[in-house]
Amino acid sequence: GSKWSYIGPDGEKAWPKKYPFCGGVFQSPIDFHKDILQYDSNLLPLEFIGYNVPSTDQFTLTNNGHSVKMYLSPTMYIRNLPFEYTASQLHLHWGNRNKSEGSEHTIGGKHFAAELHIVHYNSEKYPDITAAMDKADGLAVLAILLEIGPFNPTYEKIFRHFRNVKYKDQMAQVPGFNIQELLPDRLDEYYRYEGSLTTPPCYPSVLWTVFRHPVKISQEQLRALETAMYCTESDDPEPLEMVDNFRHVQKFDERLVFISFHE
Numbered sequence: 001g002s003k004w005s006y007i008g009p010d011g012e013k014a015w016p017k018k019y020p021f022c023g024g025v026f027q028s029p030i031d032f033h034k035d036i037l038q039y040d041s042n043l044l045p046l047e048f049i050g051y052n053v054p055s056t057d058q059f060t061l062t063n064n065g066h067s068v069k070m071y072l073s074p075t076m077y078i079r080n081l082p083f084e085y086t087a088s089q090l091h092l093h094w095g096n097r098n099k100s101e102g103s104e105h106t107i108g109g110k111h112f113a114a115e116l117h118i119v120h121y122n123s124e125k126y127p128d129i130t131a132a133m134d135k136a137d138g139l140a141v142l143a144i145l146l147e148i149g150p151f152n153p154t155y156e157k158i159f160r161h162f163r164n165v166k167y168k169d170q171m172a173q174v175p176g177f178n179i180q181e182l183l184p185d186r187l188d189e190y191y192r193y194e195g196s197l198t199t200p201p202c203y204p205s206v207l208w209t210v211f212r213h214p215v216k217i218s219q220e221q222l223r224a225l226e227t228a229m230y231c232t233e234s235d236d237p238e239p240l241e242m243v244d245n246f247r248h249v250q251k252f253d254e255r256l257v258f259i260s261f262h263e
């Protein structure tokens with residue numbers, strides 16, 4: 001079973017003992033700071049196909065004890081990457097109610113309040129995510145940084161179900177909506193680098209696209225994210241709050257992050 005956590009004896013410093021890749025190369029997340037950034041004019045805006053899912057369809061939202069994740073439709077995919085990548089799931093990382101700095105990637109050493117990840121796998125080369133997830137060209141993850149601002153009705157389409165997935169292994173059905181509305185407006189401005197899963201097994205198999213511009217959600221929505229879920233099952237006598245489920249930034253030596261924008 002996935003016996004790892006973000007705190008205590010099974011926390012991130014202990015991950016490499018059970019999951020050797022977590023102590024290996026190309027680890028994510030990282031900090032984006034100016035002396036590792038290089039402009040690349042070949043970085044085109046991503047194209048999202050099938051992201052506008054009708055409300056007659058449903059996504060399954062579940063609490064897996066590490067995050068809250070929503071399974072996506074296999075009809076959703078991205079073009080303009082080296083291969084076609086098909087959507088698998090989205091999930092979030094966040095902090096706690098006293099410290100709303102739970103993003104995984106940082107910019108100039110600054111954490112954002114939270115981070116949304118949309119996980120895709122290379123469907124041109126691999127039959128499913130299980131076959132793809134340990135291959136160097138297997139996965140592509142989109143990262144959207146979240147910060148405090150006005151109420152966000154699109155994020156609320158997911159957040160309003162949190163009360164039904166409070167405990168590990170609980171599930172809820174979310175009516176389909178346009179997943180592209182979760183992304184920032186400027187899809188042409190992003191950071192691009194080769195990295196890894198940020199949770200065990202930490203395979204160095206992820207082509208990361210981190211959008212430059214954060215998306216805003218309200219203080220109340222962020223508070224709901226930070227206080228709604230537990231890592232433990234509903235009948236556990238010692239409930240553990242699901243907070244601070246972000247990995248700290250990793251060493252990024254001798255490597256570059258490519259940017260699609262001029263600073």
Ligand SMILES: NS(=O)(=O)c1c(F)c(F)c(S(=O)(=O)CCO)c(N[C@H]2CCCc3ccccc32)c1F
Nearest residue numbers: 066067069088089117119129133141196197198199
């Ligand atoms: N930050 S991250 O690196 O994007 C990231 C997470 F943080 C994260 F928690 C998950 S998880 O919820 O599946 C729990 C831990 O595997 C994933 N899962 C991926 C990779 C692992 C296996 C798998 C299988 C099917 C679908 C997705 C995934 C993950 F990719």
Ligand SMILES: [Zn+2]
Nearest residue numbers: 091093117198
């Ligand atoms: Zn993630």
